[in-house]
Structure formats: structure tokens, C-alpha cells
Amino acid sequence: xxxxxxxxxxxxxxxxxxxxxxxxxxxxxxxxxxxxxxxxxxxxxxxxxxxxxxxxxxxxxxxxxxxxxxxxxxxxxxxxxxxxxxxxxxxxxxxxxxxxxxxxxxxxxxxxxxxxxxxxxxxxxxxxxxxxxxxxxxxxxxxxxxxxxxxxxxxxxxxxxxxxxxxxxxxxxxxxxxxxxxxxxxxxxxxxxxxxxxxxxxxxxxxxxxxxxxxxxxxxxxxxxxxxxxxxxxxxxxxxxxxxxxxxxxxxxxxxxxxxxxxxxxxxxxxxx
Amino acid sequence: xxxxxxxxxxxxxxxxxxxxxxxxxxxxxxxxxxxxxxxxxxxxxxxxxxxxxxxxxxxxxxxxxxxxxxxxxxxxxxxxxxxxxxxxxxxxxxxxxxxxxxxxxxxxxxxxxxxxxxxxxxxxxxxxxxxxxxxxxxxxxxxxxxxxxxxxxxxxxxxxxxxxxxxxxxxxxxxxxxxxxxxxxxxxxxxxxxxxxxxxxxxxxxxxxxxxxxxxxxxxxxxxxxxxxxxxxxxxxxxxxxxxxxxxxxxxxxxxxxxxxxxxxxxxxxxxxxxxxxxxxxxxxxxxxxxxxxxxxxxxxxxxxxxxxxxxxxxxxxxxxxxxxxxxxxxxxx
Numbered sequence: 115x116x117x118x119x120x121x122x123x124x125x126x127x128x129x130x131x132x133x134x135x136x137x138x139x140x141x142x143x144x145x146x147x148x149x150x151x152x153x154x155x156x157x158x159x160x161x162x163x164x165x166x167x168x169x170x171x172x173x174x175x176x177x178x179x180x181x182x183x184x185x186x187x188x189x190x191x192x193x194x195x196x197x198x199x200x201x202x203x204x205x206x207x208x209x210x211x212x213x214x215x216x217x218x219x220x221x222x223x224x225x226x227x228x229x230x231x232x233x234x235x236x237x238x239x240x241x242x243x244x245x246x247x248x249x250x251x252x253x254x255x256x257x258x259x260x261x262x263x264x265x266x267x268x269x270x271x272x273x274x275x276x277x278x279x280x281x282x283x284x285x286x287x288x289x290x291x292x293x294x295x296x297x298x299x300x301x302x303x304x305x306x307x308x309x310x311x312x313x314x315x316x317x318x319x320x321x322x323x324x325x326x327x328x329x330x331x332x333x334x335x336x337x338x339x340x341x342x343x344x345x346x347x348x349x350x351x352x353x354x355x356x357x358x359x360x361x362x363x364x365x366x367x368x369x370x371x372x373x374x375x376x377x378x379x380x381x382x383x384x385x386x387x
Numbered sequence: 388x389x390x391x392x393x394x395x396x397x398x399x400x401x402x403x404x405x406x407x408x409x410x411x412x413x414x415x416x417x418x419x420x421x422x423x424x425x426x427x428x429x430x431x432x433x434x435x436x437x438x439x440x441x442x443x444x445x446x447x448x449x450x451x452x453x454x455x456x457x458x459x460x461x462x463x464x465x466x467x468x469x470x471x472x473x474x475x476x477x478x479x480x481x482x483x484x485x486x487x488x489x490x491x492x493x494x495x496x497x498x499x500x501x502x503x504x505x506x507x508x509x510x511x512x513x514x515x516x517x518x519x520x521x522x523x524x525x526x527x528x529x530x531x532x533x534x535x536x537x538x539x540x541x542x543x544x545x546x547x548x549x550x551x552x553x554x555x556x557x558x559x560x561x562x563x564x565x566x567x568x569x570x571x572x573x574x575x576x577x578x579x580x581x582x583x584x585x586x587x588x589x590x591x592x593x594x595x596x597x598x599x600x601x602x603x604x605x606x607x608x609x610x611x612x613x614x615x616x617x618x619x620x621x622x623x624x625x626x627x628x629x630x631x632x633x634x635x636x637x638x639x640x641x642x643x644x645x646x647x648x649x650x651x652x653x654x655x656x657x658x659x660x661x662x663x664x665x666x667x668x669x670x671x672x673x674x675x676x677x678x679x680x681x682x683x684x685x686x687x688x689x690x691x692x693x694x695x696x697x698x699x700x701x702x703x704x705x706x707x708x709x710x711x712x713x714x715x716x717x718x719x720x721x
Contacts, residue, residue: 245548310688321560
């Protein structure tokens with residue numbers, strides 16, 4: 115007989131389930147549009163479900179913050195929660211204001227569903243905020259990180275559908291390619307600021323601006339690969355498919371860096387807190 | 388010009404960027420010492436970037452792009468210069484003790500660092516407090532230092548987890564390394580008495596082994612063990628206050644001729660002289676860092692990122708020239 119594992123209850127998990135349901139509804143609607151089962155007019159339903167999910171996740175983030183007394187950026191549960199909220203918010207705004215990104219929803223929204231499903235399976239036990247986290251640079255670091263991941267995911271969504279030979283929408287393939295790279299450029303700018311702000315925080319917190327810890331190292335590797343990909347796109351006749359693959363590689367590295375590397379241990383920048 | 392073009396070649400840029408990435412990967416995953424490789428490749432990247440800026444007309448047309456690459460160049464130069472000027476070290480100061488350059492244990496010294504720079508630093512250690520959450524989880528730390536130790540009135544400054552003491556460009560950070568010390572004086576058979584402290588391992592992390600070795604000025608090798616009268620309740624939140632440490636600890640001394648147990652005020656006779664135990668005090672551990680390039684590096688990073696943002700802002704239109712490189716490709720035009 116298998117042992118029964120009881121997960122400690124956290125009230126914000128209920129809101130996360132609601133947000134996850136919103137993402138699932140949004141993803142299903144986008145796939146129906148993509149497969150021709152629904153017309154483009156159903157894009158309103160995609161956006162509506164997306165906003166619904168983001169609103170519920172905003173409640174979850176707020177409740178968590180008030181309950182544990184610090185921002186949601188310490189444990190894997192909190193990092194996942196803040197990311198499914200910020201990624202959803204970023205993508206909702208992009209979907210609303212930039213119709214060219216909409217074909218990518220068939221990739222972006224399932225990714226959000228997977229992250230949300232992961233979130234509800236992770237222990238919600240709160241951690242203790244290290245004293246070194248009480249620093250204004252941390253907010254810049256986290257904020258730019260969210261913008262980086264949001265722009266990167268949006269770019270990767272378009273790159274993915276371009277690779278599947280299916281970037282329809284206004285302007286066609288050429289426009290989708292340019293929009294994907296514009297979001298990649300935006301991601302690179304925020305990633306640069308993320309590293310600069312992280313270095314400034316590290317200097318105040320630990321007396322060094324760079325320490326080659328796993329998170330810093332993988333973050334730099336991701337930045338170098340993103341920079342190389344952008345450089346190649348802007349200066350060479352890079353085969354488009356190679357460029358789209360490179361965008362996907364950057365996203366995978368970024369997700370591993372943000373959600374993998376720090377949680378092979380228990381907290382971001384483990385070992386130097 | 389041809390040499391410059393070769394040095395500023397974009398193909399070389401890609402090779403060098405790949406080498407940097409591979410070097411970092413080899414250092415991280417393979418555990419190899421990639422520092423010489425990275426230093427060499429970064430030096431080549433500086434040359435490559437200089438060549439590119441000198442020969443590529445695009446940099447003259449797009450000032451934001453030029454600004455970003457100049458910032459990259461400046462950042463690489465600043466990191467190299469910072470490495471040469473840098474000092475990193477550790478320092479332990481007992482309660483009431485004044486800073487002296489000799490107390491700094493240097494862990495990393497740049498080739499251009501001058502020891503004379505430390506002479507101008509002056510402060511004296513005062514009280515410190517450390518908050519603990521239940522389970523001995525360290526929270527906020529505050530250390531009071533008098534930054535005018537020779538003055539008539541103390542000029543106290545609080546140093547904390549993210550608030551270093553900055554003097555003459557040196558930054559002193561509190562660390563989780565702090566603890567208890569025995570205040571002892573040594574009275575030699577002939578000559579003047581000296582007073583000082585023997586620091587014990589970090590407390591409360593090592594509260595179970597408050598032991599240290601000390602060789603007296605008279606040449607007696609001693610093992611000192613502190614039995615502090617401190618109640619530690621790991622399940623409760625508490626604040627460790629250096630001024631509330633009870634002086635009434637017990638000091639056990641082992642030496643070649645036997646063992647002894649001293650209470651505050653008691654004395655031990657040894658072949659080289661007499662050791663008097665005055666009681667318990669505390670010590671605070673600091674991390675010392677000196678790198679005058681850091682503010683410039685931060686400014687360079689921010690300006691570089693903003694310049695890059697400005698450059699891409701100019702290309703927000705999908706028809707902008709910036710993105711046209713791939714347009715000729717039929718796979719994209721389709």
C-alpha cells in the first residue's frame with residue numbers, strides 16, 4: 115500500500131486552481147481557433163479567460179503576500195505562483211494590444227497551464243526571508259526578470275508556430291517573424307537590466323557583484339546565447355528556422371535558469387544567503 | 388584598415404562569444420579553471436569590438452547601438468581594472484576594539500592594490516544585535532560602529548545586512564560570523580602586561596564547540612574552552628545582544644602541565660607568566676571589499692541597457708530597416 119502524503123493546506127491554492135482553470139479555458143479556445151474549430155472572433159474568449167485567470171492569480175499572490183509577510187519570490191511554490199501571474203499578465207497585455215502575437219497563444223497558454231499544474235503540486239510551506247533580501251535592488255531585479263521571461267515566452271510562442279509552419283494572422287509569416295524578434299529584443303534588454311540589478315543587489319547583500327553561483331552562471335550563459343542569437347539575426351542572413359530554434363533555446367535555458375537551477379537546492383542563490 | 392576589418396570581423400565575434408560560453412560551461416560543469424581562457428577570450432573580444440566600432444559604418448549611423456557597444460567595452464575594461472585594484476578580506480573585531488589594517492586577513496589582492504589605502508580607515512566596534520526566528524533562523528543584524536574613534540564624542544553608525552560601512556572606498560559588511568570571546572590579560576614574569584581577546588567559533592552555530600587554541604606571549608600552548616552561561620532556546624525567537632552577554636562564563640584551560648577552570652577575575656600561573664581571565668565579551672566578523680570601479684560598472688551597465696532599449700525602440704515598426712536582413716529569405720517571405 116502506498117503511503118499517504120498530505121500536503122499542508124494554503125488558502126491561496128484555491129485561487130491558483132481557479133487561475134489554472136482560466137488558463138485551460140483560454141488554451142482550449144486558442145487551439146480551437148488554430149485548428150479551425152472556431153473563428154477568429156473567438157479571440158475575445160481567449161482574452162476573457164486569460165484576464166479571468168490573471169485576476170484570480172492576483173488574488174492568490176496578494177493573499178500569499180499578506181499571509182506570509184513577504185513577496186512571493188522565495189520558495190519554488192512562490193516563484194511559480196508569481197511567474198504564472200506575471201507571465202499571464204504580460205501575455206494578456208500583449209495579446210490585447212499586439213494582435214500579431216495571437217497565433218503564438220497555442221504554445222504560450224499550454225506552457226502556462228503546465229506551470230500552473232506544477233504550482234498546485236508543489237509544497238506551499240513558506241520559507242523564511244533572509245535579511246539580505248531587504249533591498250530595493252531586489253525589486254528591480256525581480257521586476258526586470260518577470261518582464262524578460264514574459265517577452266521571451268511571447269517570442270517563443272511565435273517562433274514555435276513559425277516552426278510548425280502555421281503563423282497566420284495579420285501580416286503573415288514575415289510579420290510574425292519580425293514581431294517574434296522584437297519581443298526577443300525586448301527580452302534581451304530586460305535580461306541585461308536583470309543582470310545589472312542582480313549584481314547591484316549582490317554587492318549590497320554579499321559584498322560582491324558577481325560570485326559565479328549557479329543562478330548567476332546560467333543567467334550569464336542565457337544572456338550570451340540570447341545576445342548571439344540577436345546578433346546573428348541582425349547581422350547575418352540567418353536561416354529563419356535556425357533563428358526560431360534559437361529563440362526556443364533561449365526560453366528553455368531561461369526557464370531552467372529561473373525554475374530549475376535555484377530549486378535543485380531550496381532557495382535562489384543558495385549557499386550565499 | 389584591412390587588419391582592422393579582420394579584427395572587427397563579425398565571424399570572429401561569434402567564435403569568441405561561443406568560446407566565452409564554452410569557457411563558462413567548462414568551468415561550471417567540468418570544474419575546470421576557465422579563468423585564463425576567459426581572460427584571453429575577453430581580451431580578444433575587446434580588440435574585436437574596437438575593430439568593429441572602427442570599421443563598421445552602422446555604428447556611425449546608429450548612435451544608441453554605438454553607445455551600447457561602448458558600454459560593453461567599458462564594462463570589460465572596468466572588470467579587468469577592478470580585478471587589479473581589488474582587495475577582499477575578512478576581519479574580526481572584539482567589542483570596543485579599534486580597526487587596524489593588520490587585523491584584515493586578505494583573501495584576494497589585486498596586483499595594483501596599495502596597502503597604504505587601508506591606513507586611512509578608522510572605526511571602533513560597538514554593540515551588535517542579531518534577531519533570530521524560531522529554529523535559529525537568522526534575521527536582521529545591526530552592528531554599531533564609532534566612525535570617529537579618536538574624537539571627543541562617538542559618531543555611531545549602524546552597519547547591517549545590506550548596509551555596509553563605507554570608508555575610503557572600503558566596504559565592511561557584517562557576516563553571520565560572530566560570537567563570544569574571552570577577555571584575558573597576560574602578565575609576563577618580566578615586562579609589561581598585555582590585554583586582549585581570544586575569539587571562539589561562531590555562535591550560536593558552533594555553540595557546542597566553543598574551543599580555541601592560543602599560544603601565550605610567554606610561549607605556552609593552551610587549549611581554551613568556554614562554558615558560557617547563555618541559555619539557548621532554539622524553538623523560540625530571540626535577539627542576541629552583545630551587550631547582554633553575561634560576563635560570568637567559565638574558561639577551561641588545558642596546557643602541558645595540567646588543566647584548570649577559571650571564573651572571571653581568576654588567574655592561572657604558567658611557566659611563561661600569568662594569565663588572568665576577566666570575563667566574556669563578543670566579536671563581530673566583517674567581510675572587507677575594495678573595488679573603486681564598481682560604481683562606474685553599475686553606471687555602465689544601466690546606460691548600456693538603456694541605450695540598447697533606445698536602439699530597439701527605433702525599430703518598433705515591423706518595416707524598420709533593422710529587421711530587414713531576413714526578408715530576402717524566401718522561407719520568411721512565404
